[in-house]
Amino acid sequence: MSEDKIDLSEFDEIPDRVARAKAKAEALRKAREAAGGETSAPKPADEAPAQAPAEPGGDSGPSEVDLSSLDEIQDRVARAKAKAELMRKARGSGGAAPARAPVKKAASTADRAAAARALTQKTDEPAAERVIVQTSPAPPEIRPGPERTQAVAEGGMTTRRGFFTWLTLAWASFAVASGAGLLGFARFLFPNVLFEPPQSFKIGFAEDYDLGVDERWKDKFSVWIVKTTQDMFALISVCTHLGCTPNWLGNEQKFKCPCHGSGFYVTGINFEGPAPRPLERARIVLAEDGQVLVDKTRKFLYEKGHWDNPESFLRI
Numbered sequence: 001m002s003e004d005k006i007d008l009s010e011f012d013e014i015p016d017r018v019a020r021a022k023a024k025a026e027a028l029r030k031a032r033e034a035a036g037g038e039t040s041a042p043k044p045a046d047e048a049p050a051q052a053p054a055e056p057g058g059d060s061g062p063s064e065v066d067l068s069s070l071d072e073i074q075d076r077v078a079r080a081k082a083k084a085e086l087m088r089k090a091r092g093s094g095g096a097a098p099a100r101a102p103v104k105k106a107a108s109t110a111d112r113a114a115a116a117r118a119l120t121q122k123t124d125e126p127a128a129e130r131v132i133v134q135t136s137p138a139p140p141e142i143r144p145g146p147e148r149t150q151a152v153a154e155g156g157m158t159t160r161r162g163f164f165t166w167l168t169l170a171w172a173s174f175a176v177a178s179g180a181g182l183l184g185f186a187r188f189l190f191p192n193v194l195f196e197p198p199q200s201f202k203i204g205f206a207e208d209y210d211l212g213v214d215e216r217w218k219d220k221f222s223v224w225i226v227k228t229t230q231d232m233f234a235l236i237s238v239c240t241h242l243g244c245t246p247n248w249l250g251n252e253q254k255f256k257c258p259c260h261g262s263g264f265y266v267t268g269i270n271f272e273g274p275a276p277r278p279l280e281r282a283r284i285v286l287a288e289d290g291q292v293l294v295d296k297t298r299k300f301l302y303e304k305g306h307w308d309n310p311e312s313f314l315r316i
């Protein structure tokens, strides 16, 4: 019999069958006594008779029935019923489960342990009738301990989700830093080059200029073109004090530096302010095509007598 299923109805049928077999055996025995031991026993009408073991060396008549074996069967049935009842009480939680209904497994380890204790504590029962319930170990319940629960609540322990979040942030930061590094490296591939205007350039024909100071090339080439009735020269628009760019004041007919107030005549000679010397002139000549060519790579300084050089002015 399976330990999980207890069918007491089977035990209830066995005593009835044994009682019927005993009655038939008794009737057979009485019939034999009435017939002087030579007649055969009547055949059972509804069920097969319990066949008694034949006597060794006897004739073909029915043998004697051993009723002690039937009593032993009854005793074994009674013990089996008692054992099954004990198992049913041990497993049931108070309700009368149906005999054929499968007994549910213990809901938890605690229930199984209680059932085992109930069985083992019945010390007054005979040793032969004790029932040992085999219980399989239940899987351990996974519950976070108090330290882990508190740590997770305070954010002090990294969970799997938190780990992947930090991993993603770390990779994103690494990608940004790598991109910035690559950009910086690419910047070094392009050195700081000042794309200054050419130092030598043509300014057109001399007839295109009126008398006086022309500022059309001041912003692009930092020179004034000064034209008089006799000549034409190019003044470099850099203050000789600290390098500021003076302004031409037509009403006052002078160059005035906005930084410290230095003043220069239209010829470029300084006359006021901290400027220590006159403005510088650039080389000015006629090109092959007749245009005026200004070359800033050659400068002419008044204090050194350079303004007498024929390339420091263009004779008209």
Ligand code: FES
Pocket: 239, 240, 241, 242, 243, 244, 257, 258, 259, 260, 261, 262, 273, 274, 275
């Ligand atoms: S820079 Fe022109 S006056 Fe000082």
